Amino acid sequence: MSRRGGTGLRATRKPVVVVAGEDSTDRKCLRILLEAFCPSMAGRIVEINDAVRLRQAGDAALAARVDSLANKVRARAAREDAEVACVFVHEDFDACDSDHFPIVRDRVQRALDQRFGNAHYTLAVWEIEAWLLLFPGALHSLVSGWKVPKQLQGKDTGRLNDPKRVLKTQLGKARAYRETDAPDVIEKAVDLGAHTAPLGTNRSWDLLRGDVQTCCAQHLGSR
Ligand SMILES: [Zn+2]
Numbered sequence: 001m002s003r004r005g006g007t008g009l010r011a012t013r014k015p016v017v018v019v020a021g022e023d024s025t026d027r028k029c030l031r032i033l034l035e036a037f038c039p040s041m042a043g044r045i046v047e048i049n050d051a052v053r054l055r056q057a058g059d060a061a062l063a064a065r066v067d068s069l070a071n072k073v074r075a076r077a078a079r080e081d082a083e084v085a086c087v088f089v090h091e092d093f094d095a096c097d098s099d100h101f102p103i104v105r106d107r108v109q110r111a112l113d114q115r116f117g118n119a120h121y122t123l124a125v126w127e128i129e130a131w132l133l134l135f136p137g138a139l140h141s142l143v144s145g146w147k148v149p150k151q152l153q154g155k156d157t158g159r160l161n162d163p164k165r166v167l168k169t170q171l172g173k174a175r176a177y178r179e180t181d182a183p184d185v186i187e188k189a190v191d192l193g194a195h196t197a198p199l200g201t202n203r204s205w206d207l208l209r210g211d212v213q214t215c216c217a218q219h220l221g222s223r
Helices: 024-037 059-079 100-115 128-132 136-142 163-170 179-191 203-219
Strands: 016-021 045-051 084-092 119-124
Touching (some): 016 059, 024 045, 024 084, 024 128, 045 059, 059 100, 100 119, 119 128, 136 179
Parallel strands (some): 016 084
16 A cells, blocks of 8 residues: 655545446536535545446346456555445436336346445436436526427436437537536536426436435445
């Protein structure tokens, strides 16, 4: 382990929250939300840069990938000279919400539970873009020409087909939505205080909020 400074004492850090996901944009979105809903996570979140693919793995592959993830989590925390408080793993469901969704989510969550003390599987339906549609004000605030059509407001955005395409084609004549806009939209929602009052519903959003609440209260504790 590395030692810092000239005192010869190990640096002491609060246990970290490790975020893993499909890509850096998704991880950035998750990080902003975790800090917004649980301010005590600020400064404690670290990321694993490798893409995680768990949802479609068969049982043996799932166990192997969760093992490999656990090794990366351990190594990442070691680099910080810190213990692991909890792990958040994001993945897109790539399909609309359905009865199949909780089955897929629970299976991966169980695999994570077997390997980690504390971990949360954040499976977004269809993908994180569906969450952005819960915040028309944030979209408009980021690009003033963007407007979520009335018929898409106040809906269950988890039921929308291909929400990325919806954002790219339905926001009006201003510039087209790009995937890298997602963290900026989330940040706007947080700045506006809209993140606590979404316009519409989305089961994966509610599950994330519940997970952050549990995490904040039970997994970070007073450490
Ligand atoms: Zn947790």
